Every structure is written in structure tokens, then in C-alpha cells.
Amino acid sequence: MSSKPKIKELLVESACEHNKTKKGSCNAPTPGATTGGCALDGAQIALFPFADAAHLIHGPMSCIGGAWETRLTPTSWSGRDLTQTGFATDITTNNVIFSGEKKLAAAIDHIVTHYAPEAVFVYSTCVTAMIGEDIDAVCKHRAEKHGIPCVPVHAPGFVGAKNLGSRIAGEAVLRHLIGTKEPEKTTPFDINLIGEHNNTGELWRYRHLLEELGIRVLSTFSGDGRIASIRTAHRAKLNVIICAKSLVSMTRKMQEQYGIPWISCSFYGKTDTSAGILAIAEALGDANLIARTRALIAREEARLDEQLVPYREIFAGKKAVLNTGGNKAWSIASALQDLGIEVVATSVRKSTEADKAKAREYLGENAILMTSPATQQAKVIDDTGAHLLLAGGRSLYTAIKKRIAFTDVNQEKKKSYGGYDGLLVLAEDLKNSLQNPVFELVDRKAPWQK
Amino acid sequence: MAEVRRKSGKPLQVNPHKLSQPMGATLAFLGVDRCMPLMHGAQGCASFAKVMFTRHFCEPIALQTTAVNDVIAVLDGGDYSIVESVKNIHDKITPELIGVHTTGLTETKGDDLRGVASKIEVPLVYVNTPDYQGGLESGWTLTTQALIDQLTESCDRIDAQKIVLVPHVSLQPIEVEKLHDFIESFGFKVVAVPDLSSSLDNHLGEKQASLSSGGVTVAELKQLADAAFVVTVGASVKSVGATLQKKNPAIQHRHFDHVNGLVGTDALVAWLLEASARDTPPPVVERWRKRLQDAMLDSHFSIGQTRFLLVAEPDHLASMAASLREVGGKVSLAISTVDSPILGDIEADQVIVGDLEDAEKMRDAYDLIIGNFHTEALAHRVEKRAVMRGFPNYEEIGIALKNDLLYEGGAYFLFEIANAAERMREAQVHHERERIKLRGAA
Ligand code: SF4
Numbered sequence: 054m055s056s057k058p059k060i061k062e063l064l065v066e067s068a069c070e071h072n073k074t075k076k077g078s079c080n081a082p083t084p085g086a087t088t089g090g091c092a093l094d095g096a097q098i099a100l101f102p103f104a105d106a107a108h109l110i111h112g113p114m115s116c117i118g119g120a121w122e123t124r125l126t127p128t129s130w131s132g133r134d135l136t137q138t139g140f141a142t143d144i145t146t147n148n149v150i151f152s153g154e155k156k157l158a159a160a161i162d163h164i165v166t167h168y169a170p171e172a173v174f175v176y177s178t179c180v181t182a183m184i185g186e187d188i189d190a191v192c193k194h195r196a197e198k199h200g201i202p203c204v205p206v207h208a209p210g211f212v213g214a215k216n217l218g219s220r221i222a223g224e225a226v227l228r229h230l231i232g233t234k235e236p237e238k239t240t241p242f243d244i245n246l247i248g249e250h251n252n253t254g255e256l257w258r259y260r261h262l263l264e265e266l267g268i269r270v271l272s273t274f275s276g277d278g279r280i281a282s283i284r285t286a287h288r289a290k291l292n293v294i295i296c297a298k299s300l301v302s303m304t305r306k307m308q309e310q311y312g313i314p315w316i317s318c319s320f321y322g323k324t325d326t327s328a329g330i331l332a333i334a335e336a337l338g339d340a341n342l343i344a345r346t347r348a349l350i351a352r353e354e355a356r357l358d359e360q361l362v363p364y365r366e367i368f369a370g371k372k373a374v375l376n377t378g379g380n381k382a383w384s385i386a387s388a389l390q391d392l393g394i395e396v397v398a399t400s401v402r403k404s405t406e407a408d409k410a411k412a413r414e415y416l417g418e419n420a421i422l423m424t425s426p427a428t429q430q431a432k433v434i435d436d437t438g439a440h441l442l443l444a445g446g447r448s449l450y451t452a453i454k455k456r457i458a459f460t461d462v463n464q465e466k467k468k469s470y471g472g473y474d475g476l477l478v479l480a481e482d483l484k485n486s487l488q489n490p491v492f493e494l495v496d497r498k499a500p501w502q503k
Numbered sequence: 504m505a506e507v508r509r510k511s512g513k514p515l516q517v518n519p520h521k522l523s524q525p526m527g528a529t530l531a532f533l534g535v536d537r538c539m540p541l542m543h544g545a546q547g548c549a550s551f552a553k554v555m556f557t558r559h560f561c562e563p564i565a566l567q568t569t570a571v572n573d574v575i576a577v578l579d580g581g582d583y584s585i586v587e588s589v590k591n592i593h594d595k596i597t598p599e600l601i602g603v604h605t606t607g608l609t610e611t612k613g614d615d616l617r618g619v620a621s622k623i624e625v626p627l628v629y630v631n632t633p634d635y636q637g638g639l640e641s642g643w644t645l646t647t648q649a650l651i652d653q654l655t656e657s658c659d660r661i662d663a664q665k666i667v668l669v670p671h672v673s674l675q676p677i678e679v680e681k682l683h684d685f686i687e688s689f690g691f692k693v694v695a696v697p698d699l700s701s702s703l704d705n706h707l708g709e710k711q712a713s714l715s716s717g718g719v720t721v722a723e724l725k726q727l728a729d730a731a732f733v734v735t736v737g738a739s740v741k742s743v744g745a746t747l748q749k750k751n752p753a754i755q756h757r758h759f760d761h762v763n764g765l766v767g768t769d770a771l772v773a774w775l776l777e778a779s780a781r782d783t784p785p786p787v788v789e790r791w792r793k794r795l796q797d798a799m800l801d802s803h804f805s806i807g808q809t810r811f812l813l814v815a816e817p818d819h820l821a822s823m824a825a826s827l828r829e830v831g832g833k834v835s836l837a838i839s840t841v842d843s844p845i846l847g848d849i850e851a852d853q854v855i856v857g858d859l860e861d862a863e864k865m866r867d868a869y870d871l872i873i874g875n876f877h878t879e880a881l882a883h884r885v886e887k888r889a890v891m892r893g894f895p896n897y898e899e900i901g902i903a904l905k906n907d908l909l910y911e912g913g914a915y916f917l918f919e920i921a922n923a924a925e926r927m928r929e930a931q932v933h934h935e936r937e938r939i940k941l942r943g944a945a
Contacts, residue, residue, distance in 0.1 A: 081572065082546050082568075082570035082572060083570065083587075083591055084568075084569045084570045084571075084583075084584045084585075084587040084588040084591060085541065085567050085568075085569065085570075085587060085588025085589065085590070085591035085592045086567070086588075086591040086592070086594075086595075087546050087567075087568055087570040088550065088553075089546065089550055090546070090547050090550040090551070090554075091545055091546050091547020091548075091550065092547070093547055094547050094550060094551070109515070112607070113523060113607045113633075113634035113635045114516075114519065114521050114522060114523040114634060114638070115523040115525055115526070115544075115547075115548040115551060115552075115606060115607065115634040116547070116548070116551070117516075117519065118519070118521070118522045118523050118526060118551065118552075118555065119522065119526070119551055119552070119554065119555030119558075119559075119894075119895050120551050120554070120555070121518075121519070122518075122877055122880060123897075137880060138517065138518060139516070139517065139518050139519055140515055140516070140517055141515060141516045141519055142514065142515050142516075143515065143516045143519065143521065144607075144635050145635050145636070146633075146635055146636055148635070149607075149611060149635055155514075156514045156515070157514075159514035159515075160514040160515035162514075163513065163514060163515055163517075164515070164517075167517075167860075179544065179545050179547075179576075179606075179607065179608035180607040180608055180611050180634075180635060183576060183608060183611050183612065184611060209545070209573075210544075210545035210546060210547035210548070210608075211545035211571055211572050211573045211575075211576050211608060212572070212573050213572070214546065446561075446563070447563050450707075450708075453707075495707070496707075
């Protein structure tokens with residue numbers, strides 16, 4: 054039987070908020086007016102952090118060319134970091150005409166021989182899916198031959214966008230890995246972190262706090278993840294989804310199959326981090342644990358507040374305009390508020406209804422929710438007298454024209470602003486922006502301009 | 504000259520540096536002013552290309568996709584997605600040109616590009632660039648040919664001062680500008696095709712990435728055929744000469760494999776003197792030649808004792824190897840993305856088509872690495888140093904302004920490489936010293 058997931062089923066995922074308003078339309082991108090990565094991209098992002106597994110793209114170089122070794126998801130795995138190793142079958146015209154299945158099998162053999170991974174993920178792509186390569190059969194044979202899981206991931210780009218791809222990745226892991234091994238021991242406080250990619254080390258900003266409380270991270274999907282532990286994930290007492298609506302279907306199925314309840318958290322900024330840790334303790338339901346958690350939160354918040362004192366003065370009375378998408382629109386806003394910065398406007402251009410409601414709740418009555426930030430933000434800066442624009446690189450020019458400080462929100466792709474300590478990093482970066490003369494200087498008139 | 508291995512012989516690429524043909528096509532279209540490159544395929548290919556070039560150039564990149572999905576892939580011959588795309592693009596902006604280039608998916612399903620293009624009213628150029636064939640260089644060249652083929656009007660006049668310059672894909676924006684200005688300083692008018700020098704050169708401006716800004720204009724493309732000469736730089740673009748000559752057989756074609764280093768630049772200057780009927784070049788050219796001579800002597804000691812691994816596109820390999828050879832650098836291994844006729848002429852001990860796994864295996868063959876940003880991690884693994892050149896480079900900024908060619912860039916190139924080689928040896932000596940100290944202590 055094919056392990057291809059039923060795409061339609063994944064699209065109308067009942068627990069997926071994203072789909073309430075957009076039923077089905079996720080699957081029909083507009084020709085000539087579409088941005089964002091394909092399902093393969095999404096599947097890779099979801100699975101690549103497994104550094105002890107090889108990730109083999111069965112397709113041409115377009116599907117991997119510039120996209121491997123992005124270095125965003127660090128690992129503590131002591132073996133060779135396969136997240137930073139690119140594998141592709143680089144199919145040729147010949148393979149398109151005469152099939153590339155033999156090549157794929159040989160590629161898996163090469164990888165197992167030279168890199169000894171704990172598992173191999175094999176990703177189909179548009180061309181290999183189109184010509185009907187049977188990657189399930191190849192994976193099955195090779196898994197038997199080598200005695201390690203070979204997981205087919207059916208997320209060719211033409212089935213949809215990134216979100217769908219990450220759901221498909223979850224599906225593949227659920228089907229081929231989870232429940233295939235028993236943990237050496239279990240504790241009453243075993244949890245899985247689902248959708249935590251450890252981007253820029255985000256996970257490491259809070260995992261030690263969970264451990265201090267006696268909460269054990271049994272497995273992660275998939276930041277700093279291990280194949281051996283995700284195979285035991287079915288024994289967890291709780292699934293914690295980190296800012297990843299696309300993986301709700303996975304946790305819902307785990308609830309059906311294994312009876313594991315799930316909650317959703319964010320670890321961005323002080324308020325959210327505290328709320329997240331507490332939510333986990335409460336979901337685990339142990340009164341003693343909850344009490345210890347409250348104490349830890351109090352201690353961490355006090356420590357953080359003290360460290361933030363020098364920044365408060367700098368940020369007092371400062372107003373920021375935030376132009377970034379999705380859940381970041383409110384999660385970063387919340388972090389800025391933790392720092393004492395007033396967020397006067399945020400973007401809700403790509404937000405779901407739930408995200409919009411949340412943005413309103415975080416920002417309050419008077420804040421402006423921009424539906425078309427690219428055209429609105431300049432005026433909003435004028436009207437509010439904002440001092441700081443946090444946005445993607447494209448908006449830099451607006452900040453320069455308005456001569457206010459700019460911080461690239463995508464900077465967080467390079468360094469982590471998560472957890473309690475991440476807030477200090479964010480504070481330092483914002484201070485540097487606010488104090489940098491470049492934004493005023495760079496657009497000054499040239500000597501020959503009137 | 505070199506021992507050449509033209510096929511990898513492996514069933515896969517491990518740590519690949521090869522880039523796809525549609526990516527080369529995208530880049531070529533970005534060298535046309537107010538163009539919207541439109542990749543015909545599922546949405547991911549365009550997204551990967553866009554992300555890569557955005558990060559490499561630190562610039563917003565204009566690129567759209569026909570966003571073919573599974574249903575359309577089976578039912579449509581390309582008409583729907585391309586026609587819809589053109590309509591949707593025109594709803595928002597009015598590009599001077601739409602540059603349709605295909606991908607493996609749309610080639611596999613066999614879309615009739617020419618047929619679709621003939622039904623579309625707005626200015627459009629199409630090119631077939633399946634990604635299971637060729638690579639960055641061929642995508643760039645096929646697109647340049649398509650631009651000329653489909654846009655340039657036939658002509659029987661010649662403007663004796665006009666030169667069409669066709670750079671290979673690995674020349675960075677500033678290099679195209681330097682070359683353009685260099686040739687103009689001999690009294691010519693130059694049109695570069697494609698021209699990244701004003702579109703992706705990191706200049707401050709209001710760029711929303713809705714369209715490419717800067718580059719050769721469509722009007723200029725139409726009127727290329729009155730040029731006296733077409734000058735191609737890089738073996739991969741040599742065939743473009745003939746493409747343009749079809750529009751006017753009176754155009755003379757002059758080809759250079761590269762214009763790097765003393766000998767390479769001398770060849771260009773000799774021809775420019777002849778073509779412009781001058782005895783001497785502009786004074787600044789003479790000064791830079793002397794500086795390069797001096798740079799060669801200053802750098803020869805360091806570079807002359809260094810064994811290099813070069814990792815790049817074929818034409819880029821040829822140019823870098825020539826520069827290094829002139830001062831005694833030993834290119835012990837050159838790894839190319841794809842096969843090319845130029846590989847046999849590269850001044851290296853061994854030239855292979857391969858990946859960075861091959862480089863890792865042959866670690867004993869070289870000291871210093873020159874290649875894209877992936878070679879930095881390679882350098883860590885094999886305990887060497889790397890100097891960044893080629894696509895993609897996410898690690899450094901200012902790449903668009905790196906100039907390695909002609910007398911001037913050649914001097915800067917040698918300095919940078921010699922300094923890197925010295926620092927590498929310095930680190931090795933330091934390392935060695937520490938080891939001896941440790942041994943002494945133990
Ligand atoms: S859309 Fe298809 S061909 Fe393009 S990158 Fe994604 S999987 Fe590969």
C-alpha cells in the first residue's frame with residue numbers, strides 16, 4: 054500500500070484553525086501572484102533538524118541547490134551533523150526517461166555506507182512524482198537491507214505550499230517512526246515538543262528550565278531531535294506544540310492513537326515564556342510541579358527584570374511599528390511590551406482571524422492593525438511619531454526615508470530572541486538600532502543636491 | 504593540460520555546489536530592465552531561487568511563478584498557468600518584459616511554450632530550461648540567446664562604435680560594469696547583455712522587488728544588431744556570438760575565455776587597440792597594468808607555495824586558475840559544477856565534475872580553498888582555509904562589488920588570496936608551536 058498521505062484529508066484538518074476561513078483554497082495558488090516555498094520546502098524545514106538522519110532529495114538541483122546547509126538549526130548530536138549535509142539524486146534526462154529508482158537505491162546505499170545515519174528520509178519532488186517513481190518500494194527494500202528506517206516523504210512541491218509540506222512530514226514520521234521503539238524508562242513528566250525546530254538555538258533557551266523542574270523532553274519534532282527518541286514519542290504524557298498550527302493534525306492523531314493530550318505554547322518574550330512553562334506544568338497536572346513551576350517563573354522573571362533595568366531607561370516612551378506576518382505579529386509585540394516599548398501598529402496582512410484577535414488583545418484599543426503595511430507604514434510612522442520600525446529587509450527604505458531606527462525582524466533567523474534570555478538579546482539589538490546614527494545619515498543630501 | 508574527469512560516477516550529489524538551469528535563466532532575466540522573470544513550474548522552484556539570490560545579493564529579487572499544482576500538472580498544457588500568470592502580473596504592474604522559463608516539471612509534462620507565447624499579447628520571451636539538464640551557465644546562456652532571438656530586430660547597418668558585451672554568469676555586477684567601462688574607455692559604446700551591473704549592484708534606492716530595476720532595456724535589446732562587434736567573455740556564452748550574427752551577418756564576433764590576470768587582460772587590450780585603431784590605451788589602463796605587475800611580484804612568493812582547490816562554475820574556474828597560475832599558484836584540484844569544453848583548458852593538475860564530498864575525500868591535495876560559502880564548512884572539516892567566491896554566498900556582504908577581472912581587479916584578487924594564504928600558514932605555524940609546547944609539557 055502506498056504511504057502517500059491523503060492530501061485532501063490533510064487540507065480539511067478539523068483541528069486546524071488556519072483552515073476555518075480558507076477551506077480548500079490552500080491548495081490553489083494563484084499563477085503569477087504566489088510567494089512562498091513548496092510542500093517539499095515545508096517538509097524539509099520540518100525534518101531537517103534531525104541531524105542524525107540523512108535527508109535525500111530525489112529530484113533535480115532546483116529542489117536543493119541553494120537550500121541546504123542553512124545553518125539555522127543547531128544540534129547537540131555528536132556525530133556528523135547531517136542537517137548541514139546536502140544529499141540529492143540530481144536526476145538527469147536519462148532518469149526521467151528510464152526511471153531513477155535504481156539511482157535512488159544506489160544513493161541510499163552510498164549514504165548508509167559513508168555516513169551511517171540513524172534513518173534516511175527520502176523526499177519525492179515534482180519530477181520524480183510526475184514520472185511515478187515508486188519511492189515507497191525503494192525505501193522498503195533499503196530499510197530491510199540496511200536495518201534502519203527509510204522514510205518516504207511524499208511532499209512534491211505541486212501538491213501545495215510549505216504548511217502542507219510540514220503536515221505531510223508529520224504524517225510520515227507518525228506512520229514510519231513513532232511507536233516503533235520503546236523508551237528505556239518513562240517518567241510521569243515526559244513530554245514531546247512538536248514543531249520546535251530549535252531555530253538559532255531557541256529550544257536551548259528554555260529546555261534547561263523544563264529539566265530543572267523535572268519535566269523530561271522525551272522527544273522533539275524535530276529541533277535538536279534524535280531518531281531514536283522520536284521513535285519512542287508515543288509514550289509521552291503530553292504533546293506541546295510550539296507555534297506550529299500545521300502540526301495540529303499530527304498531535305490530534307497521536308491523541309487518537311495513543312491518548313496523548315496536547316497543548317499549544319510560544320516561548321517568545323517573558324510573558325509567553327512564563328505562560329508556556331506554566332501551561333505545561335498545569336497540563337501535566339501535578340500540584341507540586343505546578344508550585345515549583347510558579348517559583349521558578351518568579352525567580353526567572355525577577356532575574357530578567359533586573360538585567361533589563363539599564364534598557365528600560367533607553368526604551369521609556371519609545372514607540373514601535375511592527376510589520377511582520379502571522380503569529381509573529383503578536384508574539385514579537387508581546388516581547389516588545391515586555392521591554393517597555395509601546396507597539397503602536399502591527400501588520401495583520403497575512404493573519405488568520407485568530408491572529409488578528411490576538412493582536413488586538415495584546416496591543417489594545419488604540420493600536421493600528423495594518424492590512425496593507427507596505428503602503429500604510431510610512432503614514433503610520435508619521436501619525437504616531439514612532440521611533441522604531443521592525444520589519445523585513447524590504448521596509449528598510451521606509452525607515453530611512455522617515456529617518457527612524459530600523460531592526461530587521463528576520464534577524465531572528467540568525468540569533469534567537471526566544472525564552473527569557475532571548476529577550477536580553479532582543480533588547481541589546483534594539484538599543485543598538487535606536488542608537489545607530491546610520492538611519493539619519495545615510496539618506497542625507499549629496500553636496501550637489503539642492 | 505589537466506587530467507579531466509567529466510562524470511561523477513556517483514548515484515547522487517553529496518554537498519552539491521551545482522545549481523539548476525532555471526536559476527541561471529532567472530538571473531539572466533534580472534539583467535533586463537523592468538523585467539519580471541516568470542518561472543514556469545510549481546511554486547517551490549521559484550521560491551528557492553528567490554531566497555538564494557536575495558540572500559546572495561542582499562537585494563530584493565523580482566521573480567514570479569506560474570504555480571502549477573497537481574491538478575493543473577495533469578490537465579493543462581501550460582496555457583492556463585502562463586496566460587493566468589501574465590494576467591495576474593499585469594493586474595498589478597506593467598513590466599517591459601515577462602521572462603518565461605521552464606522547470607523539470609513543466610518540461611516533463613511537455614508544455615508547448617512557443618504555442619502559448621504566440622497567444623500572448625504583452626512583451627514576453629520564453630526559454631526551455633529543464634532542471635534535469637545543464638546548470639547555472641547553460642540557463643544563463645539559453646536565456647541570453649532567447650532574448651536576442653526573440654527580441655532583436657534584424658539589421659543591415661553597422662554602427663562602428665557599438666559593441667555588444669556578453670558576460671558569463673559568474674561575473675558579479677561590478678565586474679560587468681568595470682568591463683563595460685573599460686571597453687568604453689577605448690572609444691566604444693557598450694551594451695552588456697544581460698546586464699546585472701545596474702540591477703543587482705547594491706545601490707540605495709526604493710526597491711520593492713516588484714520588477715527588476717536597472718539592466719539592459721528592451722529597447723536596447725531590440726536594437727542590438729547594428730553593433731560592429733559582439734564580444735563574448737566565457738566559453739559558456741561563446742555561442743551567443745552566432746545568435747546575434749544571425750540578425751546581422753556583418754557583426755564581427757570576438758571571443759575571450761576570460762579577461763583575468765595579466766595575459767588575459769593583455770589579450771583584450773591588444774584587440775581593443777586594434778579595433779579602435781589606437782596606439783596607446785587610456786593612461787589609467789597603463790597605470791593599472793603596472794600596479795598588477797607589482798602585485799604579481801608582491802604576491803608570487805605566497806601564492807607560489809600554495810596548492811589550491813577551486814570549486815566553481817567552469818568559466819569561473821578557468822579565470823581564477825589562470826590568474827593564480829601567472830604567479831605560480833598550483834591549482835591541484837578544480838571541481839566543476841557541470842561538464843564544459845573549457846575544462847580541458849583549465850590550468851590545473853586535476854579537473855573533475857563533482858561535489859564537495861569529492862573535495863573532502865581529496866583533502867590532501869590542497870592547502871587553500873576558493874569556492875562558494877559551502878566551502879567554508881568544508882574548510883573547517885578538513886582544517887584548511889577558504890576564500891569565498893561564486894554562488895551562493897550567504898556568509899559575506901558586498902559580493903556584488905567584488906572585482907577580480909582586468910588589471911585592476913586582478914591586483915585586488917592576488918592581494919586577497921596571498922593574504923589569506925599567509926594567514927593560513929600563520930595559523931598552521933601557531934598550531935604547530937602549540938603542539939610542540941604541549942609535547943614539551945607532557
Ligand atoms: S516545486 Fe517541485 S520541483 Fe520545485 S522545488 Fe518544490 S519539489 Fe522541487
